[in-house]
Structure formats: C-alpha cells, structure tokens
Amino acid sequence: MANQPQFDPGRALANYDPFNVAENMRKLFGGFFLQENWMSPVRWMTNIAQQGMTIDIAENDESYTVLADIPGVKKEDITVEIAGNRITISAETKSGKEERKGDAIIQSERHYGSFFRSFILDKNVDDDKVAAKYTDGVLELTIPKKNGGQGKQISIH
Structure with missing residues (x-):
C-alpha cells in the first residue's frame, strides 16, 4: 500500500486553473459559437422577457x-x-410558431414568460389620480404627488 497515491485537496486546488477549462471548451467546440448565426434557429424566441x-x-x-x-x-x-x-x-408574454405542410404539423413551438420591474419613488403618490396609456409598445404612467407630502421643520423646546 505504500505505492498507492494519496489525494491531497490543497495540492489539487493549487493545480486548478479556471482558464484552462475555458481553453478546453474553446478547443472542443472550435469556432462554433463564434459563427454569426449559431443561434438563428431559436432567434425568433427572443422577446422582452429575456431582454428586460x-x-x-x-x-x-x-x-x-x-x-x-x-x-x-x-x-x-x-x-x-x-x-x-x-x-x-x-x-x-405569450408567443408561438407553427409550421404546417398540408394537414400535418411539421413544427410547433410555444413560449410563455412573465417579468416585472419594481421601484420606489422619493415622495408618496396620489394613487387615485394615476393615468396610464400604452401606445406602440411604450407604457406611459403619469403619477401625481400627494399634496402635503413636503416635510416640515420641528422646533425643539
């Protein structure tokens, strides 16, 4: 048993090179991911949910x-x-694509997704008077501030 190699965790970490993994992946796949249209079959699925x-x-x-x-x-x-x-x-978001050849469906794909954005405004708002309109992919909110939301100075006695 004297010739059996022993595992030394410290030595394994010392020999680990994270850039070597990337280099091995580059060698394995070559320039596949560098081609201009490597994702073109799924490009139609790109939507606002992925973009933000x-x-x-x-x-x-x-x-x-x-x-x-x-x-x-x-x-x-x-x-x-x-x-x-x-x-x-x-x-x-809901989107789908279906390709037919006569009565037969050749390809059918669907995508469902949801996303949100939340933020805090500096002053309290008058939520009863908020106006919203949605035109050409742009949501416009007009959010009035509450009256009396201004702070006041307190005198100390």
Whole structure:
C-alpha cells in the first residue's frame, strides 16, 4: 500500500486553473459559437422577457412620468400596482410558431414568460389620480404627488 497515491485537496486546488477549462471548451467546440448565426434557429424566441424592461423616470413639482418599453406585449397582459410610493409593473408574454405542410404539423413551438420591474419613488403618490396609456409598445404612467407630502421643520423646546 505504500505505492498507492494519496489525494491531497490543497495540492489539487493549487493545480486548478479556471482558464484552462475555458481553453478546453474553446478547443472542443472550435469556432462554433463564434459563427454569426449559431443561434438563428431559436432567434425568433427572443422577446422582452429575456431582454428586460427599460424604464425612464422624470419628475417635476407636481408628478412623476414613467416611460416603460414593453414591446410585443398586449395591453391586457400588463399590470401596474402602486403601494405607497412603490410602483410595480408586470407583464406576461405569450408567443408561438407553427409550421404546417398540408394537414400535418411539421413544427410547433410555444413560449410563455412573465417579468416585472419594481421601484420606489422619493415622495408618496396620489394613487387615485394615476393615468396610464400604452401606445406602440411604450407604457406611459403619469403619477401625481400627494399634496402635503413636503416635510416640515420641528422646533425643539
């Protein structure tokens, strides 16, 4: 048993090179992933759920204006919730593709996904007067600030 090699965890870690794994993968697959259209068969599945939602927020003395890019989503599939000064925009995507040859289905694929974006505004908002419209893939929220939301200074006696 004297010739049996023993495992030394410290030595194994010392010999580990994380870049070697990447190099081995590069050698194994060659330039496959570097080809321009290597994902073209599934490119149609790319949608807002994978890309995320971009949001712009503007503020003036009376209100906030929120613009959220949500292309490819139906208005009925978008939800806006307001709790205090927290705003949550959520949406659900549904897409599918079906190829037929006569009466036979050659290929049928579906994608369902949901995503949300939540953020907190500096001032409390008047949730009874919020206006929302959705045009050409852009959700626009006009969120009035609550009156009297300004702080006041307290004198100390």
